[in-house]
Amino acid sequence: MQPDPGEEDLPPELVAIEGSEETVPQLSAGLDDIAVTKVPITIITGYLGSGKTTLLNYILNERHGKKIAVILNGLYSLHQFGDSADIERSLTVSKDGQEVEEWLELANGCICCSVKDSGVNAIESLMERRGAFDYILLETTGLADPGNIAPLFWVDEGLGSTIYLDGIVTLVDAKNIQKTLDDPAAPQPDSTTLHSNSHTTAHLTTAHLQISHADVVVLNKADLVSSEDLTNVEARLRSINSLAHLHVTQYSQIPKLEGVILDLHAYDAVTAESLNFASKGHSHLDPAISTVTLRVPSLEPGQLENLDFWLRSLLWEGALPVAQRQTLPAPEVYRMKGRIALIDGTVRLLQAVREVFEVLDAKDGTSDSGDTQGQEEGKIVIIGRGLGAAEAQQGLQDSLLYALGS
Numbered sequence: 001m002q003p004d005p006g007e008e009d010l011p012p013e014l015v016a017i018e019g020s021e022e023t024v025p026q027l028s029a030g031l032d033d034i035a036v037t038k039v040p041i042t043i044i045t046g047y048l049g050s051g052k053t054t055l056l057n058y059i060l061n062e063r064h065g066k067k068i069a070v071i072l073n074g075l076y077s078l079h080q081f082g083d084s085a086d087i088e089r090s091l092t093v094s095k096d097g098q099e100v101e102e103w104l105e106l107a108n109g110c111i112c113c114s115v116k117d118s119g120v121n122a123i124e125s126l127m128e129r130r131g132a133f134d135y136i137l138l139e140t141t142g143l144a145d146p147g148n149i150a151p152l153f154w155v156d157e158g159l160g161s162t163i164y165l166d167g168i169v170t171l172v173d174a175k176n177i178q179k180t181l182d183d184p185a186a187p188q189p190d191s192t193t194l195h196s197n198s199h200t201t202a203h204l205t206t207a208h209l210q211i212s213h214a215d216v217v218v219l220n221k222a223d224l225v226s227s228e229d230l231t232n233v234e235a236r237l238r239s240i241n242s243l244a245h246l247h248v249t250q251y252s253q254i255p256k257l258e259g260v261i262l263d264l265h266a267y268d269a270v271t272a273e274s275l276n277f278a279s280k281g282h283s284h285l286d287p288a289i290s291t292v293t294l295r296v297p298s299l300e301p302g303q304l305e306n307l308d309f310w311l312r313s314l315l316w317e318g319a320l321p322v323a324q325r326q327t328l329p330a331p332e333v334y335r336m337k338g339r340i341a342l343i344d345g346t347v348r349l350l351q352a353v354r355e356v357f358e359v360l361d362a363k364d365g366t367s368d369s370g371d372t373q374g375q376e377e378g379k380i381v382i383i384g385r386g387l388g389a390a391e392a393q394q395g396l397q398d399s400l401l402y403a404l405g406s
């Protein structure tokens with residue numbers, strides 16, 4: 001769910017077609033009645049020189065049996081792929097006299113493309129022109145904020161996109177990351193995309209945001225640091241983002257890709273284990289960003305509306321609602337995941353990236369906590385800035401009890 005864009009921006013009416021979850025709804029008029037297989041897209045981000053291209057080359061040279069499209073979002077030279085893969089052809093595609101895409105065909109059936117417009121439409125039109133792919137990898141520039149890119153691909157099922165966001169992988173340079181996070185001169189994110197009412201003044205860098213949005217952190221260049229430094233970096237990364245899986249690598253080499261880097265389904269699945277791990281009380285080593293866990297009692301179905309109110313208030317208005325219509329300075333929320341247990345034993349999943357959120361039915365439909373009482377404890381894990389766990393917990397509890405602001 002996103003803030004209302006206004007009527008003129010409303011999407012055309014859609015009709016859902018029957019089929020598996022990998023089947024997308026289609027426009028009601030003018031299109032063939034053919035189910036479309038959705039293609040996963042993984043965003044690969046990370047600070048300058050952290051090993052993004054090394055990871056891409058590694059993936060492309062692995063035997064994965066997939067036809068992968070690599071999208072370079074930025075002003076890159078495509079020739080960086082020339083060393084490791086035979087280039088068969090290259091082409092520049094023009095639109096209205098403007099060069100918008102450049103692509104190279106790689107030896108193993110993959111293609112590599114530079115797209116200046118990173119939007120879903122540009123990528124879908126590329127897919128139409130070049131035929132179907134099994135997978136898309138999008139490498140951002142080293143200074144990109146993935147929080148601005150992810151919502152482009154995390155598209156509502158109802159909008160009928162042929163691609164879906166599978167996950168965000170953030171490369172971290174083990175040798176330089178501490179300096180980058182602490183450097184007051186390091187490039188800062190575009191403040192207009194963030195709420196400005198946070199009460200935290202601690203320095204925030206683009207590297208912080210890249211880590212906070214990660215579903216997987218690849219802690220690379222481990223060969224360049226001592227084991228003690230590596231342990232310290234790991235602790236800091238976990239304090240920023242306790243939800244992400246962390247893999248320590250040299251030259252971005254990850255022995256198994258499936259389920260580790262690729263095919264994560266990080267935006268349509270939330271396991272109780274991942275939330276339990278995130279709530280284990282990791283250190284608060286970073287002054288700018290942290291992860292907190294809120295406990296959610298089992299809800300009556302009617303209380304889902306109250307939860308929705310709390311989410312809108314927090315994510316759209318940047319305010320933590322508390323009783324008697326007061327508001328507290330709110331955190332800036334970058335990523336949120338949760339499992340909400342209902343008293344009837346069913347479970348809802350919560351996913352949010354910045355102001356976009358979604359509450360879905362859990363695929364299994366019921367608690368999978370293994371709790372002998374049969375009732376899972378609901379949890380919401382928030383990664384953000386200016387997070388006071390006690391205030392956030394109070395605001396949530398108040399919202400669940402009263403219909404604040406109604």
Ligand SMILES: Nc1nc2c(ncn2[C@@H]2O[C@H](COP(=O)(O)OP(=O)(O)OP(=O)(O)O)[C@@H](O)[C@H]2O)c(=O)[nH]1
Pocket residue numbers: 046047048049050051052053054055141142171220221222223224249250251252
């Ligand atoms: N020592 C060491 N060098 C590495 C490792 N991984 C990558 N490199 C080197 O670090 C340099 C930068 O790696 P890239 O993969 O180009 O990094 P990137 O994130 O794509 O860089 P930008 O696109 O400039 O942001 C290259 O010279 C790599 O060979 C590693 O684990 N250890």
